[in-house]
Amino acid sequence: MSKAKFGVTNEMMETHGQTILDLSLNRQSRIGDAVRLLDFDSIEAQRPTTGLTDAQVSEQLDLTEEQVRYIRIVMEHRTFDPRNYDKIYKLGKGKRYRVEREENQ
C-alpha cells in the first residue's frame, strides 16, 4: 500500500489532513485580479491562498511531497459527499437552489 510505502501514519492524517486540503487547489481565494493585470508580485504573495501544488505544500509542512499527495487524495475522497449531487435533480426550468429551503427541511 502506498500509505506504508510513503511512511504516512494515522497521526499525520489527523494532524495535517485539513491543512493540506485547505492549502491545495481545493480551496482558492484571491485578492484583486493579479493574473489579468500580470502583477507578478501580487501573484507570488497570494500563492498560499490560490492553491498550492503538493511540492509547495510539502515545503510548508514537515512532510515529503509523496506524503502530502497521499494525504490530499485521501482527504479529497473522504470529504466528497456524493449525496449532494441529488440537489441537481430538483433545479432548472426556472427553479433555483435556495439555502433557506434546505434549512427548513
Next chain:
Amino acid sequence: MASGFKDVDTVDAKAQILAYAKRKGALVAGVADLEALERIAPMGHRPTDLMPNVKSVISVGVGGQTQGAWGVSAKALTFFGSTEGMAYRIAYGMAFFIENKFRAPSIYCPPDLDPELGARYPLQSVKLHAEVAGLGARSLAGDILLHPEFGYMYFGSVFTELELEPDPPMAENPCPAPSCVSMYKSVGRTPCMKFCPVQCLDGEIDDDGNQVSMDYNAAACAEMSQQYEAVPQMIADAVAADNPADRDDALFGAAGKILWYKMSVGSGGLLAQCFECMRVCPIATKSELADPIRRATAKLDAEDAS
C-alpha cells in the same frame, strides 16, 4: 532535412492560425505570453514542463450552449451543457494545420488531469492560457473566465515551436455585471453565490463595483461537477456492505445504475455537470453575443445597417 519553419513570416503565420480557428468555429483566439505563463504556472505545470521547446501557446475559445439550454432542467443540462469538445477539436486540428502549413512542431495541449496527481490537478491550466491570451477574465463564480461579448466560453490550447507575437490579457474585467453589483449591495451576495447548490462561492465587491476578493470551495464544487469521483466510492460502499440488501442498494440503486450507464456510453455527464452559477450570470446568459440566437441577430442587424 530542414524543417524550414524558422524562416516563416510569423506575423502572417499568426494571422493564418487565428483565421483557421475562426473558420473552424472558434469565437475568439489569441496567443498567450509564454514568459508570463512560465512565471505564473507552478513547477510541473508550466508549458515547458510539457513541451520543452515550446515557443508559443495559442488559446481558442468557443461559445457555450444554445440559448434554449438555459431553460431546461438541471438534470438534462448535466448531459449536454458543456461545449468543450468543440474547443478541443479546433485545437487538435490547429496543431496539424501549423505543422502542415509552417512545418513547426506543434501539439494539441491535453486538457486532462495529471495522472500522477489524482482527480483534481490538471497537467496544464487551459484557463490560465486563455486568460493570459486575453480571451476572458476571472469571475466571482470560482474564477470561471467570462468575456464581455461572448459570455461563458470553453477553451483549448495548442503549443508550438513557432514563435508568435503574444496578445495582452483583457484590459477590463466584465464581472461583476451592474445588476450583480446592485444585488450585492442589497443582500451581500451575487446571483452566482446565492444560487450555488453547495454554496461554494463567496467574495467581495468594492463601492466602485470592482472585485475585491473571490473565495471558491473547489472541493464542494467537485461534488456537483465531477461525478466520476463517485464511481470508486460506490464500489467501496458495495464492498464494505455487510449484508446483501445494502450491497444491492450500492450497486443497483438509481444512483449506482446511472453511473454505470454514463461510463458505458462514454457520456460527458460524469464531469462539468452543474451550471447553476452560470445559469444566473447575466454575462453568461445575456451578453450581446452570448448564444447562437444573439450572434445571428447581431449579424443580421449589421448586414441591415450596411
